Amino acid sequence: MIRGSALLLLLLARLAEAQADVSVVPVVAPAYTPELGFLIAAGGVMTWNGDVRTPTLPRSTLTLTAGASTVGAVLLQSRLNAFVLNDAVRFTTLVDVRDQPDHYFGVGLRNGLTRPLGAETTALRRTWWTAEPTVFRQLTGPLYLGAAMQLSGTLVREHSDGVAGDVAFQRHGAAVINTGVGLTLQLDTRDVPINAWRGVLLSGTFMGFGRALGANTEWYAVTLDYRQYVQLGWPGSTLAWQVKYRAAFGDVPWSELSQVGTPFDLRAYRWGQYRERTGLTALVEYRAMLPFPSTSLWSHLGAAAWVGVGALSSTALPDFTSVLPSLGVGLRVELIRRVTVRLDFGFGRESRAVYFNFLEAF
Numbered sequence: 141m142i143r144g145s146a147l148l149l150l151l152l153a154r155l156a157e158a159q160a161d162v163s164v165v166p167v168v169a170p171a172y173t174p175e176l177g178f179l180i181a182a183g184g185v186m187t188w189n190g191d192v193r194t195p196t197l198p199r200s201t202l203t204l205t206a207g208a209s210t211v212g213a214v215l216l217q218s219r220l221n222a223f224v225l226n227d228a229v230r231f232t233t234l235v236d237v238r239d240q241p242d243h244y245f246g247v248g249l250r251n252g253l254t255r256p257l258g259a260e261t262t263a264l265r266r267t268w269w270t271a272e273p274t275v276f277r278q279l280t281g282p283l284y285l286g287a288a289m290q291l292s293g294t295l296v297r298e299h300s301d302g303v304a305g306d307v308a309f310q311r312h313g314a315a316v317i318n319t320g321v322g323l324t325l326q327l328d329t330r331d332v333p334i335n336a337w338r339g340v341l342l343s344g345t346f347m348g349f350g351r352a353l354g355a356n357t358e359w360y361a362v363t364l365d366y367r368q369y370v371q372l373g374w375p376g377s378t379l380a381w382q383v384k385y386r387a388a389f390g391d392v393p394w395s396e397l398s399q400v401g402t403p404f405d406l407r408a409y410r411w412g413q414y415r416e417r418t419g420l421t422a423l424v425e426y427r428a429m430l431p432f433p434s435t436s437l438w439s440h441l442g443a444a445a446w447v448g449v450g451a452l453s454s455t456a457l458p459d460f461t462s463v464l465p466s467l468g469v470g471l472r473v474e475l476i477r478r479v480t481v482r483l484d485f486g487f488g489r490e491s492r493a494v495y496f497n498f499l500e501a502f
Contacts, residue, residue, distance in 0.1 A: 165475045169483065170275045171207075171496035173403070174410035175242060178217075179206035183495045187476050190224040190395045198223045198332050199450045202480060203498040213240030219499070222333050230276040230284065237269040244299075245413050247308045247397060249462055250304030252414040253489075261302035263338070270296040286324035290347060294395040294440060308394040312357060314395040319354035322347035334499055335404045335478045336369040343425065349396075361398075367502055375428030376442065387418040389458050400450035403495050404502070406466035407446075408488030410459070412462060416452035423466070424446030427500070429474065442472035464489055 183205035190200040201224040207215050215238040222231040243262040245255045255261055270292035276284040288431045295304075296314035303309055323346055330339035343365040349355045362386040372379050384405065386398040398419030401409030405421040425446035432439040447465045453459040468486035477479055484495045 147430045149317075150436075157459050167475070167481055167498075168266065169481070169496045172494040174491060174493055175208075175412065176209040176240065176360045178214050179207050179209040179213075179496070181205055182471045183255030183498065185475060185479055185481075185498055187479055190222050194226045197227055198334070200224075201334055201499070205498065209240075213238065215240070217460070223333075226322075226341075228278045228451045231273070231275070231287075231323075233271070233273040235271050237267075239265075239267045241265045242412065243410065244303050244309065244394070245305070245364045246306050247394065249414060249464075253256060255302075256319065258302075260300055262300065264296050264303050265340070266294055266300035272332040276324070276326065277450045282327055282329045284324075284328060284371075285300075286345075287328060287348065288322045288345065290302055290318065290322075290349075292396075306394075308397070312393040312395075315356075315408070316395045317356050318349050318393070318396055320347045320349035321353065330367075330369065334490050336380070337371045338368075338369055338373060340369075341365065341367040347476075357391045357393050359388060359396070361386060361388040361392075372426075374431045376431070379424070380427065380500075380502070381422075383420070383422045384502075385418075385420050385458070389417070391418060397423055398452070400452055401464055401466075401491075403493075403497065406448050406464060406486065406488060407468055407484050407495055407501060408448050408466040408493055408494075409464065409491045410499050414452060416454055418453040418456055418458055419450065420452075420458040421448060421501070427472065429472065440474040442474070442480070444470040444472055444484070448468075448495040 141388045149388040164184055164186045166184045171179045171181055173441050187199045188200045189197055191197050203219045205217045218235045220231060220233040231331055242264055243257055244264055245252045245262055274286045275317045276286040278284055294316045325344050327342040328337035330341055345363040348360040350358050367382045369378055369380045388398055397415040397417060399412060399415045400419045423446055425444055427442065427444040430438050446468055450464040451458040451460050466486055466488045470482050470483055470484035470486055472480045479498035481498050486493050
């Protein structure tokens with residue numbers, strides 16, 4: 141199944157290369173995650189130049205993924221990265237909508253590790269959504285200031301007695317609405333932000349949520365993100381690492397606590413199993429596209445391997461007395477220049493997962 145998917149992706153990449161004006165490429169691929177089961181995901185990616193007067197401008201991208209799984213989950217996800225006005229203005233947006241059976245283990249690493257997975261203790265069905273638009277304005281050189289907004293919510297329609305008895309769940313209930321605004325300060329020297337081979341990203345974000353904005357709780361969150369990319373050998377051979385920290389303060393809903401073990405960091409755990417006020421992840425990843433001439437079909441094929449750890453804490457400082465390890469390997473296919481689709485195979489602490497998605501995890 142994986143070999144057939146890789147072949148299909150390679151043929152699509154060849155089609156995109158052979159027709160230079162093609163800016164939309166469709167993709168269909170299987171995947172498996174602990175929370176969704178077996179999944180068929182279909183989608184597409186569109187790229188364009190946001191300012192025709194600047195040929196060297198990073199290409200803007202819009203991705204769309206829809207999927208249905210064997211556990212009865214459906215999802216729709218879209219990401220926008222747009223660069224305009226000679227890169228003086230940037231737009232980023234994430235939209236994610238899901239309806240799925242799920243499991244809620246409570247708050248803290250201990251609960252995530254020890255609460256049994258089952259219909260009596262952790263089962264629920266919920267609909268959740270998020271929309272996170274940000275507009276960045278260049279201050280000077282690689283320094284940008286962004287105005288951010290987040291609209292998100294969770295509606296639990298069915299839940300077990302075990303979930304109903306959880307203290308954190310009882311505090312905020314089955315319906316949570318979050319409306320927040322914030323600021324992001326970002327230093328970005330990456331050569332291509334959506335798939336960097338060289339450069340650094342330093343980012344700090346403050347988001348505040350309140351009833352005056354339409355939320356049903358009052359809280360705020362601070363996120364710090366450090367990424368660096370070093371080219372090793374040929375173009376497309378990259379050593380990348382990331383350290384990401386998030387801390388939430390105030391009356392934080394159970395659904396908005398910091399999470400470790402998502403498809404965008406460790407890639408090895410059930411999404412939502414590990415949550416607390418503070419989360420920290422650190423990863424090192426090597427990515428390599430095969431060093432064939434650009435005219436070769438095989439130049440669109442690559443691989444990745446990573447190792448990482450995650451930690452949680454109820455205070456602002458991460459607790460490293462017990463961590464969640466992760467290691468994995470992945471397949472990369474370049475559909476359009478520097479726009480990849482990935483199949484990642486992650487292994488963690490008594491857990492494993494397979495992910496299909498556009499662009500790199502970080």
